[in-house]
Amino acid sequence: MPPNDKQMKKGFVLLLLISFSLGLRSQSNPVFTVKPNEIKGTIQRTMWGIFFEDINLAADGGVYAELVKNRSFEFASPLMGWHELRKNGSGGNILVMNRQTSNQNNPRFIRATCTSNQGSFGICNEGFRGMGIKANHQYEFSVLAKSAKGTNVAISVELVNSKGEPIGSYSFTPTADDWKKYTGVITTTETDPKCSLSIWFTGKGSIDMDMISLFPKDTWKNRPGGMRSDLVQLLADLKPGFLRFPGGCIVEGRELATRYQWKTTVGDVDQRKVIVNRWNTEFRHRPTPDYYQSFGLGFFEYFQLAEDIGAEPLPILNCGMACQFNTAEVVPTSQLDPYIQDALDLIQFANGSTSTKWGQLRARMGHPAPFNLKMLGVGNEQWGPQYIERYIVFSRAIKAKYPNIKLVNSVGPDPEGERFNFLNDTLRKMKADFLDEHYYRSPEWFTQNAMRYDNYDRKGPKIFAGEYAAQSVQTVSPDNKNNWKCALSEAAFMTGLERNADVVNMASYAPLFTHVEGWQWTPNLIWFDNLNSYGTPDYYVQKLFSNNKGTDIIPITQNNKVIAGQDSIYASAVLDKRSNEIVLKIVNTDDSEQKMDIVIDGVSPSANSATVAVLKADALDDMNSLTEPVKIKPIDKQLPLTGKTISLSLAPYSVNVVRIKM
Ligand code: AHR
Numbered sequence: 001m002p003p004n005d006k007q008m009k010k011g012f013v014l015l016l017l018i019s020f021s022l023g024l025r026s027q028s029n030p031v032f033t034v035k036p037n038e039i040k041g042t043i044q045r046t047m048w049g050i051f052f053e054d055i056n057l058a059a060d061g062g063v064y065a066e067l068v069k070n071r072s073f074e075f076a077s078p079l080m081g082w083h084e085l086r087k088n089g090s091g092g093n094i095l096v097m098n099r100q101t102s103n104q105n106n107p108r109f110i111r112a113t114c115t116s117n118q119g120s121f122g123i124c125n126e127g128f129r130g131m132g133i134k135a136n137h138q139y140e141f142s143v144l145a146k147s148a149k150g151t152n153v154a155i156s157v158e159l160v161n162s163k164g165e166p167i168g169s170y171s172f173t174p175t176a177d178d179w180k181k182y183t184g185v186i187t188t189t190e191t192d193p194k195c196s197l198s199i200w201f202t203g204k205g206s207i208d209m210d211m212i213s214l215f216p217k218d219t220w221k222n223r224p225g226g227m228r229s230d231l232v233q234l235l236a237d238l239k240p241g242f243l244r245f246p247g248g249c250i251v252e253g254r255e256l257a258t259r260y261q262w263k264t265t266v267g268d269v270d271q272r273k274v275i276v277n278r279w280n281t282e283f284r285h286r287p288t289p290d291y292y293q294s295f296g297l298g299f300f301e302y303f304q305l306a307e308d309i310g311a312e313p314l315p316i317l318n319c320g321m322a323c324q325f326n327t328a329e330v331v332p333t334s335q336l337d338p339y340i341q342d343a344l345d346l347i348q349f350a351n352g353s354t355s356t357k358w359g360q361l362r363a364r365m366g367h368p369a370p371f372n373l374k375m376l377g378v379g380n381e382q383w384g385p386q387y388i389e390r391y392i393v394f395s396r397a398i399k400a401k402y403p404n405i406k407l408v409n410s411v412g413p414d415p416e417g418e419r420f421n422f423l424n425d426t427l428r429k430m431k432a433d434f435l436d437e438h439y440y441r442s443p444e445w446f447t448q449n450a451m452r453y454d455n456y457d458r459k460g461p462k463i464f465a466g467e468y469a470a471q472s473v474q475t476v477s478p479d480n481k482n483n484w485k486c487a488l489s490e491a492a493f494m495t496g497l498e499r500n501a502d503v504v505n506m507a508s509y510a511p512l513f514t515h516v517e518g519w520q521w522t523p524n525l526i527w528f529d530n531l532n533s534y535g536t537p538d539y540y541v542q543k544l545f546s547n548n549k550g551t552d553i554i555p556i557t558q559n560n561k562v563i564a565g566q567d568s569i570y571a572s573a574v575l576d577k578r579s580n581e582i583v584l585k586i587v588n589t590d591d592s593e594q595k596m597d598i599v600i601d602g603v604s605p606s607a608n609s610a611t612v613a614v615l616k617a618d619a620l621d622d623m624n625s626l627t628e629p630v631k632i633k634p635i636d637k638q639l640p641l642t643g644k645t646i647s648l649s650l651a652p653y654s655v656n657v658v659r660i661k662m
Helices: 005-028 229-237 299-308 337-351 357-364 385-401 418-429 443-448 484-499 537-547
Strands: 031-034 082-087 092-098 108-114 120-125 131-133 138-147 152-160 166-172 180-187 192-216 242-245 312-317 375-378 406-410 434-441 462-470 504-509 513-515 526-528 533-535 552-554 556-558 569-576 581-588 594-600 609-616 635-640 645-650 654-661
Touching (some): 108 120, 138 152, 166 192, 229 526, 242 504, 406 418, 484 537, 484 569, 484 581, 635 645
Parallel strands (some): 434 462, 513 526
Antiparallel strands (some): 092 108, 120 192, 131 192, 552 569, 581 654, 594 645, 609 635
C-alpha cells in the first residue's frame, strides 16, 4: 500500500532529523590536523630502549638460564641452596674447602667423601625457586671435578620432579686426579616448574667438585651457558634502540665494596667473582637472602645481547660513589684513578683492536669485531656536589682519550626539586651530553606532565628518560600493580616524549624483569616464573611506540595547539620515511568513546584505508598474568580514509596507533 500524505510528512521530518543530527555530529567532531611537510626534528634510532638491572632475579634465576643456584659455593653460607641425600644406609659427608691462595676469585669447592660402599650418598640443589624443566628437552650438566687417588666413586646425576621422581639422568665416573670439566646431557620425560637436581655418589673415596651447572640446551641462539630464549625474545620483539646495563643501583652497591665492577664479570665463567646482590637485603618487607650475582651474565654477554637485538649498548659505571640511599660512601677524588681506568679499559674492551689488552680478551671470548660502543654512563642515580666533583675528573679523562664517546649523567632520583635543579643547572652549564632523568610517579603525574619537554632548551644537553614507570600506589610499595591505568598514563606521557624527540633521544621503562616468586620491586615490564613469561600492559605500550618509532617528528594539533590532555586526549605524530607512512599515536584516557576527524594537510594518502592498532582494557585495574598473558594486547583493524580525512572513534581508555600510507 503506498504511503498517505500524513505518513509521507512524518517520514520526511524523520529524515530531516536524522540528517540534521548526523550533520551536527560530524560538525561537532574535533578536528586534528597533521602536517607531514613540517618536519620538526629527527627521531633517533635509540629513542625507545631497554633498562636492564639484576633486580627481582632478573639475571641469576631469570634471563641467565643457569638452573643451579650457588654452583660454586661462594654464597656467604657456602651450602645455601644445597642439602645432603642418603639412601640405603650410605655413609658420607660434605666438606667445604677453601683454596684462597691458589684461586682468589673462586676459592671454595666441596669435597664429597663416601665412607662406605653401602647405598649412595649425595647432594641436591633446589634451583631458583625450583628448576623449570620441559619434557623431551635436553639439559647440559657440567662440573669441575677431581678424584682423590684410590677413589672409585661413580656419579649419577638425576633431575627430579616435584613429586620426588626422576625424570632424566646422566652417569659418569671421574677418574682424573686434577681438576677436569665433565659434561653430559640429560633428556627429560616431564614438564615441571619445580624440579631439583640430585647428584648421587656410589662407591668409596672422595671427589672434589666445583661449578656444578645445568643449562637448557635451547637457550637464546642455542648458545651453551646462554640466556632464556623466551625472555630474550620478548626483548627482541620490542626492537629496542638501546640496552642500558647493568642498572640501576646495582652499579653503585650498598657500599663501595659491593659496587658493580665490570672486570670481574668477563673472562672464564669460573673466574668471575661472585658477590652478594644489593637487593638481597634492600627491603625488609621483601628479603631475598639467596640473591647473589654469579656474573655468568657479565659485560661481554650484555654487549652481545645488545648486538643480537639490534640495540646500541649503553653501559653505566660506578663513579666512585656508593648508593646515596644506603651508605653514601665516596672515594676521595685523589683516589679515583682505578675507577677511571675501568672506564677507559671498558671502551677498549668494547672498541679496541684485538692487539690491545682488553680487545684481545673480547676476541678470546668470541667477538673479535668491535662492539661499536658510542655512549657511557658515569654514575647511576647520584646527586649533590660530590657527584659533580667526581664527574669532572671522569669526563676530562674519558673525553681526552675518546672525544667521540657521549657521556650520560645523572640528575638524581627525582624529576624536580633541589637535587634535580642543582644537577640540571650545573650539568647544563658544563655542556653535558645527556641528562638521565628518572621518574617513578603516580599515573596522574604522567598525564599531567605530557608537556614536560615542550619548552626544554633545544640547544642544551639531550635527555635520556632513563627510568620511568607509573606507580599505582607509591614508589617502592609492594602493592604497586602493572595495571592498565598505569600503562595508559605512560602512553599519554610518551606522546610528549615523542613530540620532543629532538631533545629526548632515549627513553626506557624500569625495571625490566621480575620473577613472580623472587621480586623485591614492583611494577616491572616483564614477569616470569621458571617456565613461562608475559609482557605487562606497560610492555605492550612500549612495544607499540618502539615498533612504530618512525624517522621524523611532525605536528599534530587541534586549533594550532599540541594535543596533551584537552578532553583527555594525548597525541603525537611521526613520519616513517622508510615505509613512507604517517604514524599517529592517540591516547584516550577518558571513560567514554571519543570521536575526531584527522585531516592530513598538504600530502595525499595513497590508499583508501589506514591500519589502526588498538590497545585497550575493560577496566583500569585490568592486568595481564601468567594465566592470562595477553588479556591486554594490541588488536589491528582497518579504517576507511575519505580523501585526506580519517574519522576515528577512540574506545574509552585506549591507546591507538594509526598508520597511513602516503
Ligand atoms: O629500578 C629500580 C631502581 O630505581 C634502580 O635501581 C634505581 O636506579 C632507581 O632508584
